Amino acid sequence: MELKEHILELIRRASTDLPPDVEARLKRAYDEAEEGSTEKSVFNVILENVKLARENSTPICQDTGHVIFYVNYPLGMKEWEITEEIKKAVIEATEKNYLRPNAVDPITGKNSGNNIGKNAPYITYHCWDKDYIEFKLMLKGGGSENVGVQYKLPDASLKAGRDLEGVRKVIIDAVTKAQGFGCAPGTVGVGIGGDRGVSYLLSKKTFFRKMDSKNENPVLAEFEDRLEKELNSLGIGPMGFGGKTTVLDVFVDAQHRHPATYYVSVSYMCWAFRRKTMIVKSNGEVEYDD
Amino acid sequence: MTIKINLPVSEEEIRKLKIGDEVLLSGTMVTARDQAHKLMVEKKPDFIRPYLKDSVIYHCGPVVRKNENGEWEFVAAGPTTSSREEPYQADVIKEYQVRGIIGKGGMGEKTLKGLQETGAVYFHAVGGLGTLLAKRVVKVKEVFMLEEFGTPEAFWVIEVKDFPVVVTMDSHGNSLHKKVLEESLKREKELLGL
Numbered sequence: 139m140e141l142k143e144h145i146l147e148l149i150r151r152a153s154t155d156l157p158p159d160v161e162a163r164l165k166r167a168y169d170e171a172e173e174g175s176t177e178k179s180v181f182n183v184i185l186e187n188v189k190l191a192r193e194n195s196t197p198i199c200q201d202t203g204h205v206i207f208y209v210n211y212p213l214g215m216k217e218w219e220i221t222e223e224i225k226k227a228v229i230e231a232t233e234k235n236y237l238r239p240n241a242v243d244p245i246t247g248k249n250s251g252n253n254i255g256k257n258a259p260y261i262t263y264h265c266w267d268k269d270y271i272e273f274k275l276m277l278k279g280g281g282s283e284n285v286g287v288q289y290k291l292p293d294a295s296l297k298a299g300r301d302l303e304g305v306r307k308v309i310i311d312a313v314t315k316a317q318g319f320g321c322a323p324g325t326v327g328v329g330i331g332g333d334r335g336v337s338y339l340l341s342k343k344t345f346f347r348k349m350d351s352k353n354e355n356p357v358l359a360e361f362e363d364r365l366e367k368e369l370n371s372l373g374i375g376p377m378g379f380g381g382k383t384t385v386l387d388v389f390v391d392a393q394h395r396h397p398a399t400y401y402v403s404v405s406y407m408c409w410a411f412r413r414k415t416m417i418v419k420s421n422g423e424v425e426y427d428d
Numbered sequence: 429m430t431i432k433i434n435l436p437v438s439e440e441e442i443r444k445l446k447i448g449d450e451v452l453l454s455g456t457m458v459t460a461r462d463q464a465h466k467l468m469v470e471k472k473p474d475f476i477r478p479y480l481k482d483s484v485i486y487h488c489g490p491v492v493r494k495n496e497n498g499e500w501e502f503v504a505a506g507p508t509t510s511s512r513e514e515p516y517q518a519d520v521i522k523e524y525q526v527r528g529i530i531g532k533g534g535m536g537e538k539t540l541k542g543l544q545e546t547g548a549v550y551f552h553a554v555g556g557l558g559t560l561l562a563k564r565v566v567k568v569k570e571v572f573m574l575e576e577f578g579t580p581e582a583f584w585v586i587e588v589k590d591f592p593v594v595v596t597m598d599s600h601g602n603s604l605h606k607k608v609l610e611e612s613l614k615r616e617k618e619l620l621g622l
Contacts (some may be wrong), residue, residue: 176594179430179450180554183592187560200491200504200558235503238491281509281532281555296620307620314616317609318507319533321555368619372612377532377554378596380450381606410556 141220142425144416145227145273146234149205151413152275153197153236156188157428159349160386160411164188167323167376167383184376184409186256199321199410203277205259206342210272212420217263220271224261240280242299267390272421274346282320282408283390286341289332291400300400302361305330305370305390312404313369313385318378321408324351326369326388331395341405344389346413348428353390354422361386376409386411432590435481436529439547442527445595446550447604451551453591457484457530459584461508465516475572479585480524484551485511487531489580490562493589500568502586504558507532510550519540525576534605536594543599550597552604564591 144303151362163428168181209220229252231237241255253259289308291300296311298304311329318326329340353359365388375381386409395401415427435455441472445451457480458521460468469475490505510517510531519541529535530551543549570585591611594604596604 141525176448176450179592180525183554183557183560187557190563191559194559195561196562197504198490198558199556200489200506200562235491235493238504291453297622310616310619314612317605317612318555321532357449371619374608374612374613377594378534378605378608379552379596380604408556 141223141418142226142230144418145224146230148194148273148275148414148416148426149231150234150236151426152277152412153190153231153361154195155414156192156198157348157411157413159428161185161188163349163386166407167386170382171405172382175381176379177375177383180376180379181383195240197235197236199279199306199408199414200238201279201281202240203279203412204240204283205237205253206276206278207259208264208274208343208346209261209264210264210268212269212271212375213265213267215271221261224259225254228259237385239266247404270417271315272415272417274343274415276342276407278342278345279321279410282324282406285312285316285320286338286403286405287315288338288404289402291402297358302357305402308363308402309388309404310372311370312406313374314372317374318376318407320406321410322374322378323383323386323409325386325407325411326365327405327407328388328390329405330390330401332393332401333396333399334401336393337401337403338405340391340393341403344391345405345407345411347389349387355392358390358392362390365390375383401426435484437527438482439527440547443471443547443599445549445598446597446600447595447602447607449595451593451595453484453530453551454589455483456551456585456587457486459486459490459582461487461581461582462512463578464573464583465513465520467573468520468523469516472479476583478526479570482514482525482527484528484530485520485526486586487529488600489557490584491586492568492579500584501572502562502565502568505562505565506556506558507561509533514539518545519545521548521620530591530593534603540597540601540603543597544601547599549595549599551593552596553591553593561591564588
């Protein structure tokens, strides 16, 4: 089977099959919601939608998002050849309604109709020392992307200084401002440090982590746990209707910064947290993960 | 407790609804987004009038396909963000005597006032329910302006059955969005020590 077919299947899975770790976290939110509450009803229909989408092989959400690939490939493969296969798969996935046409030229206002355009899909390549190729795919919804925000510390209005306590304050502010607009309960990805661009990239890359996974850095692990509890005390709830679960998880990563700058980028992933991983071995064997 | 409402619906019945009420809608409604709202305010077309009177507008840009019989079918049809229609909504509600708006994210003061004046409510659908809500669309009855506006922006006249929504803005000036915002801002201040 050619690579394009495997990538097409990866896209189908990402769009229609919510990762089990995310589904389990939503189930926990359902269990924790009060009997007879609107919050409980919302999680009930969300879980039913997840099941229907999987059974019918139709998109979990009609906004199938920005299409973002991270590819690790072995020495000898060529990036431009992989890009061609990805593009062919994306076009076919759009024809099959796994993806909605979401690539719009901002100058002409024209939708390309097939999700192909400049940096669409967005692909990051790394050559690695393994003998197989790995694709990581994220479909990032537009509504949730709109509530993402970047802070420059110190921030006087929030009394947020250049330390972890300052980072904590701006994250709480970002989630309060987001209310239900990013299709809460969201997952919060935070990138500390770097320049403005790299800071956002780091915040997004955290979304390849699984729900309830522990941060390798013990300081950040404790920080994430504290924030998850605090953010869930805001009472915003699913879709901003009020409730106990405002966020599903918090993922934080840090990178070295320039002495003069201190950026904190907060990315927001809607409850329809769509990601999948696939490896294709040299003997043609394919394995999928979430 | 869930309230069942059949469309078209009377002003009296709509005025009974309060924020936080969970509702299942059945009957005929119309999808409309940015271009449709602009058209309704600027040109006031009559072709959509009979479908909107005492019915509901759904802010939605669906994924649709034609089935084997050549009939339109909704594949994924969750709500889109409503705030983009804020400049138009109150005028549209009044002009066409609409009894409800379905969308997500809620709307502003002008719409809240319009809901009060005409006797209408804002129903919030759950964002991301692409497949589930498409399944509650039992029939596509008509489509207008498909050529001119394209699939997501066209007026799709649809029949729905047990379409789940929550009233977040009622016809008495109450908004659940304002309430949740105020309470969460209070909690934020505590957490930040401001």
